[in-house]
Amino acid sequence: MKERNIFLTIAALFLFLYFVPFSSPKVSAALLEAFYLLQDYVREHTLTCLIPALFIAGAMSIMVSQASVVKYFGAGAKRITAYGVASVSGSVLAVCSCTVLPLFAGIYSRGAGLGPAMAFAYSGPAVNILAIILTARVLGAEMGIARALGSIAFSVIIGLLMALIFKDQPKQETSVKKASRQKEKRSVFEVILFFSVMTAGLVFATWAKPDSESGSLFTLIYSLKWYLAAVCLIMTVILSFRTMDKGERTTWLDETWHYAKLIIPLLFIGVFAAGFLLGRPGYEGVIPSSIIESLVGGNSFSSVLTASVIGALMYFATLTEIPILQGLMGAGMGKGPALALLLSGPALSLPSMLVIRSVIGTKKTLVYICLVIIMSVCAGMIYGKF
Numbered sequence: 001m002k003e004r005n006i007f008l009t010i011a012a013l014f015l016f017l018y019f020v021p022f023s024s025p026k027v028s029a030a031l032l033e034a035f036y037l038l039q040d041y042v043r044e045h046t047l048t049c050l051i052p053a054l055f056i057a058g059a060m061s062i063m064v065s066q067a068s069v070v071k072y073f074g075a076g077a078k079r080i081t082a083y084g085v086a087s088v089s090g091s092v093l094a095v096c097s098c099t100v101l102p103l104f105a106g107i108y109s110r111g112a113g114l115g116p117a118m119a120f121a122y123s124g125p126a127v128n129i130l131a132i133i134l135t136a137r138v139l140g141a142e143m144g145i146a147r148a149l150g151s152i153a154f155s156v157i158i159g160l161l162m163a164l165i166f167k168d169q170p171k172q173e174t175s176v177k178k179a180s181r182q183k184e185k186r187s188v189f190e191v192i193l194f195f196s197v198m199t200a201g202l203v204f205a206t207w208a209k210p211d212s213e214s215g216s217l218f219t220l221i222y223s224l225k226w227y228l229a230a231v232c233l234i235m236t237v238i239l240s241f242r243t244m245d246k247g248e249r250t251t252w253l254d255e256t257w258h259y260a261k262l263i264i265p266l267l268f269i270g271v272f273a274a275g276f277l278l279g280r281p282g283y284e285g286v287i288p289s290s291i292i293e294s295l296v297g298g299n300s301f302s303s304v305l306t307a308s309v310i311g312a313l314m315y316f317a318t319l320t321e322i323p324i325l326q327g328l329m330g331a332g333m334g335k336g337p338a339l340a341l342l343l344s345g346p347a348l349s350l351p352s353m354l355v356i357r358s359v360i361g362t363k364k365t366l367v368y369i370c371l372v373i374i375m376s377v378c379a380g381m382i383y384g385k386f
Contacts, residue, residue, distance in 0.1 A: 030276050030286035037275030037315070038268060041098075048205040048229075049099040050264070056198050057106030058256030062248045063191050066111045075113030075163065086119035087155040088127060098267050098315070099206070100124030101355045102259045108359060115163030118368055121356065123155035126347040131322070134210075135342065138322050143335065147342050150379045154343060158371045165367060186243050194239050201232030263355050270351025274315040277350075281324050292328075296341075299334035299384030301377075307337035308376040311345030312353075312369060321345050336384020344376040 021027055060069075073082050104121040112120075127148070136144025207225045210218035221228070240249060278292075279285035295306040316324070325338050348369065357365040 027286060029284070030279065033279040033283050033285050034272045034275035036283070037280050038272045040280065041268075041271045041315070045099065045206075049202070050102070050267070052198065052202040052205060053099050053102040054256050054259050054263070055252075056195065056202065057102035057259050058252050058254075059194070059198065060106040060110055061255045062244060062252050063186065063194055064110060069107060070111040073107060073112035073116045075115065077113065077116070079160075082113065082116040083119050083156045083159055086116045086159065087123050087152050089120055089123050098271075098349065098351050098355075099202075101263055101267075101352055104356075105259055105263065105359050113163060114166055114360065114364070115159040117159075118162045119155045119159030121368075122158055122347045122372065123151060126151035126155065126343070128346070131346065134322050138326055139329070139338070143339065143342070146339055146379070146383055150339070150343050150375075151347075154372075154375045154379075158368070158375060161371055162364070162368060166364060190239075190243050194236070194243060197232050197235045197239060201229050201236065204228040204232060262358060266354040266358060267351045270349065270354045271315055274313065274350045278310070278314045281320055293331045293333070296328060296337045297332040297334065299336040299381075301381065303334060303337045304340045304377050304380035304384065305373075307333070308340040308344045308373045308380065311341035311343075311376070312348040312373055313350050314345060315349040315351055316345050334384055336380040338380075339383045340376040340380030343379055344372050348372050 022031070071077060073086070100121060103124065104117060107120060108114075108117040132144050132148045132151075135147050204221070204225045207222055209222055240252070244252065275285060277285045277287055279287075279289070292306075292310060296303050296310070311321075321342060325333070325341060329335075329338055353365060353369060356368065360368075
């Protein structure tokens, strides 16, 4: 399997280099846009979003027992608890589809069921309080409410369907009982405090600049974001020395590096490909923006489907989908396609698809992508009609 993947990668690179007309001004500009988008991602999201998320995922192997994950998020856990927590996780994690991936990989590797894990992967970037508020202010209250309700509902529905399709089974009782018999080194309070501080640092570091109407609280937090993030970083270091021994801190770094090797190369490849195909906001990739605008006009089924597919492929940094949609709607995009893109875009992207595939496999990833697109299309059609 590994040798086949290496061969396919080399073959794909060979065909790309052999057939792509680099001398074409259009292709040359698209390649430049791909590098620009990748540079934007590295500068704006890697240090403040991705790296903290990788450390949080790595810490799960030390601070969170496998028995706890299986108990509350496993396939045999109470659905109200598992899906309820997973579906509202984005209200705390103001992250994009790429940043949530290390956290998704972390809970899945620790024993979370496929359904709750996929619900978390969808809701993490979709149920973003700041994004929903900004959507309501810029695109209208109805659009904001529809986005909020759709994101929460879809995370649960998609998670349940994934568990049903692939017959998500409870983990073996023997492994759970064996893990539960192991004496916990830390109290529940210490674990909650540690992850709360790390999560707060991630949220503050990624806090986007609010618009003038977002309220004084959002503006105040933005003005203090780096001080707040620094305080969280210092507290994290202090807590790591108080709650972990030297061996556990080494394991923490090893696990973080493991997730970094798994996720970062695929993310960079995916961001580069998304930039080459679709460009950055306000700039074109190899696919002209005029074609996209013509395909998503009105509220027809084809427009809604196209918007959902484009949203699923394109990489959106946190909150950037809103001004993009504002421009598209000014060019004639219907409200149905707009909602479809809002429901598929933040939750999926070409980079996230590559990483999710490396965690759960090709078949499950394809089904997940199809479910996101289908649900987004259904919501867009209903919203466009009414």
